[in-house]
Amino acid sequence: MSGEDRLNRPGPARGAGAYDVIVVGAGLAGLYALHRLRGLGARTLVLEAADGVGGTWYWNRYPGARCDVESVFYSYSFSPELQQEWQWTERYAGQPEILRYLEHVADRFDLRRDIRLNTRVTAAHYDEAAGGWRIRTHDGTTLTASYCVMATGCLSRSQSPGLEGLDDFGGSVHRTARWPHEGVDFSGRRVAVIGTGSSAIQAIPLIADQAARLTVFQRTPNFSLPARNRPLDPAELTRVKKRYPHLRELARNSAFGVPQAPDTPSGSALAASPEERAARYGAAWDAGSLFGFSDTYSDLITDESANETAGDYVRARIREAIRDPATADRLTPRHHPFGTKRLCLDSGYYDTFNRSHVALVDLRSSPLVRVTRNSIVTTADEHRVDSIVLATGFDAMTGALLALDIRGRAGRTLRAAWANGPRTYLGLAVAGFPNLFLITGPGSPSVLSNMIVSIEQHVDWIADAIQWLSRRAAVSLEAADEAETAWTAHVDALSAATLLPRAASWWTGANVAGKPRVFMPYPGGLKSYRDTCDAVADDGYRGFIVT
Numbered sequence: 001m002s003g004e005d006r007l008n009r010p011g012p013a014r015g016a017g018a019y020d021v022i023v024v025g026a027g028l029a030g031l032y033a034l035h036r037l038r039g040l041g042a043r044t045l046v047l048e049a050a051d052g053v054g055g056t057w058y059w060n061r062y063p064g065a066r067c068d069v070e071s072v073f074y075s076y077s078f079s080p081e082l083q084q085e086w087q088w089t090e091r092y093a094g095q096p097e098i099l100r101y102l103e104h105v106a107d108r109f110d111l112r113r114d115i116r117l118n119t120r121v122t123a124a125h126y127d128e129a130a131g132g133w134r135i136r137t138h139d140g141t142t143l144t145a146s147y148c149v150m151a152t153g154c155l156s157r158s159q160s161p162g163l164e165g166l167d168d169f170g171g172s173v174h175r176t177a178r179w180p181h182e183g184v185d186f187s188g189r190r191v192a193v194i195g196t197g198s199s200a201i202q203a204i205p206l207i208a209d210q211a212a213r214l215t216v217f218q219r220t221p222n223f224s225l226p227a228r229n230r231p232l233d234p235a236e237l238t239r240v241k242k243r244y245p246h247l248r249e250l251a252r253n254s255a256f257g258v259p260q261a262p263d264t265p266s267g268s269a270l271a272a273s274p275e276e277r278a279a280r281y282g283a284a285w286d287a288g289s290l291f292g293f294s295d296t297y298s299d300l301i302t303d304e305s306a307n308e309t310a311g312d313y314v315r316a317r318i319r320e321a322i323r324d325p326a327t328a329d330r331l332t333p334r335h336h337p338f339g340t341k342r343l344c345l346d347s348g349y350y351d352t353f354n355r356s357h358v359a360l361v362d363l364r365s366s367p368l369v370r371v372t373r374n375s376i377v378t379t380a381d382e383h384r385v386d387s388i389v390l391a392t393g394f395d396a397m398t399g400a401l402l403a404l405d406i407r408g409r410a411g412r413t414l415r416a417a418w419a420n421g422p423r424t425y426l427g428l429a430v431a432g433f434p435n436l437f438l439i440t441g442p443g444s445p446s447v448l449s450n451m452i453v454s455i456e457q458h459v460d461w462i463a464d465a466i467q468w469l470s471r472r473a474a475v476s477l478e479a480a481d482e483a484e485t486a487w488t489a490h491v492d493a494l495s496a497a498t499l500l501p502r503a504a505s506w507w508t509g510a511n512v513a514g515k516p517r518v519f520m521p522y523p524g525g526l527k528s529y530r531d532t533c534d535a536v537a538d539d540g541y542r543g544f545i546v547t
């Protein structure tokens with residue numbers, strides 16, 4: 001029996017332009033979804049707006065862009081052969097290397113023949129009569145599919161700061177999230193960077209290496225930890241490869257999707273002596289890992305006083321890295337508890353402010369007013385610049401989905417369904433939108449975890465569900481209203497028990513004007529989430545309506 005015969009096909013009539021599954025996006029999630037669904041014999045097509053694969057790693061080509069989960073774990077685990085073949089060269093691989101890896105994956109698994117590039121999806125409408133999805137693309141083409149999988153990425157819709165006068169600026173304007181493929185030469189130029197999130201923190205040291213003068217416009221200082229990036233020693237890589245089966249298993253069953261001993265962290269930070277705390281925090285600081293502090297004490301993210309102990313430690317380390325006390329003061333994060341905005345990993349970020357041609361402008365004391373032909377004006381000063389770099393973030397998690405015209409039963413739009421914030425069942429499905437699956441959607445661990453591990457878990461779960469439906473000749477799977485309500489309340493309750501909603505972060509939508517303020521990802525950890533998803537499936541897709 002050929003693979004094609006293995007899937008029973010419900011839904012719209014077959015023919016040209018008719019698929020079992022249409023996947024939107026050819027990033028990390030879309031590539032694996034195509035491979036996995038093809039393995040089921042599902043006729044699958046991936047639609048991608050860019051002219052290449054890679055998603056976030058296709059677009060974010062700014063200087064210094066690199067992963068902040070170790071490359072050996074920020075990589076697919078689905079193919080033992082792939083993980084043995086690929087040679088990562090750095091502890092944290094740079095964007096060009098990650099993009100090469102994803103292009104290799106596309107070639108190695110012969111994915112390109114089912115990926116349509118330069119194809120922007122504009123609408124996805126559920127066709128109740130046909131029992132499937134009609135997908136419209138930018139050139140007016142309509143395709144149909146039984147299932148639609150949104151692999152649109154959590155950080156793919158970039159945010160403009162809405163700066164008055166920006167269009168009249170006479171110099172060059174660059175967005176970190178849409179960096180020119182040929183790169184940008186800042187030699188001899190006066191450069192402004194607006195924003196101090198992960199993107200800016202990675203780019204600033206490299207831009208400073210080139211620019212004649214660099215002015216960083218900061219609204220909120222962030223907590224950034226040293227990455228301690230380094231070339232990967234081949235012997236170390238071999239050791240990891242030998243232990244991959246065990247390490248991947250640990251990662252899958254961890255809170256964040258990286259191999260962690262199951263028994264960490266332990267105890268309250270408040271029960272430890274100052275010396276013990278300093279020793280643990282020192283080890284976390286030296287580890288060069290986003291997750292180092294989560295391995296120290298169990299109450300850093302739930303207890304304000306415990307959190308302060310870690311925050312104070314990191315603030316002290318930041319201050320000691322910067323020579324000028326006034327600059328150190330402005331770079332010291334005080335506006336949110338430690339870890340309630342995504343931590344950054346940097347290579348020389350704070351030291352960059354010790355360079356004589358680098359200046360920091362604090363937008364809290366002197367907000368931006370406007371951009372002129374050749375300057376940026378704040379309430380305190382006018383700064384002459386030749387180039388502006390916008391590192392101003394994303395309309396995260398919901399932005400890429402709501403930019404599409406998605407309609408479910410009775411023509412109800414996703415925008416209406418999510419008017420007060422995203423509501424999902426397991427972050428995977430939305431009531432009233434049958435056979436629509438979200439990958440790493442709101443309500444799933446998603447951006448709080450190693451994204452590749454979460455992506456593989458979602459894709460596997462979706463593929464298993466599609467196969468299960470096919471075996472029963474069922475035509476649709478749809479989240480029940482009550483299940484969605486209960487899950488959304490559960491995610492809210494979990495986040496309310498932490499300090500996470502306190503920060504004005506992109507996790508809560510606070511960075512986008514008018515966006516409902518809801519803590520979007522599931523904060524209960526990947527392991528417990530995975531167990532819940534598995535239990536739902538084992539229980540005949542409890543909470544879903546199967547037709």
Ligand code: N01
Nearest residue numbers: 066067068161195196197198199200219220342391392393
């Ligand atoms: O975006 P951000 P990012 N005027 O939202 C400021 C992932 N990522 O692209 O904090 C002035 O974090 C804004 O200020 P404030 C990672 O998950 C990963 O840097 O809102 N400033 C903030 O400083 C990360 O968390 C890697 O007050 C304005 C900055 O712009 C996520 O992507 C690398 C402004 C935006 O920071 C997003 O990171 C890069 C305005 N009008 C990114 N509007 C890896 O290492 C916004 N800002 C894998």
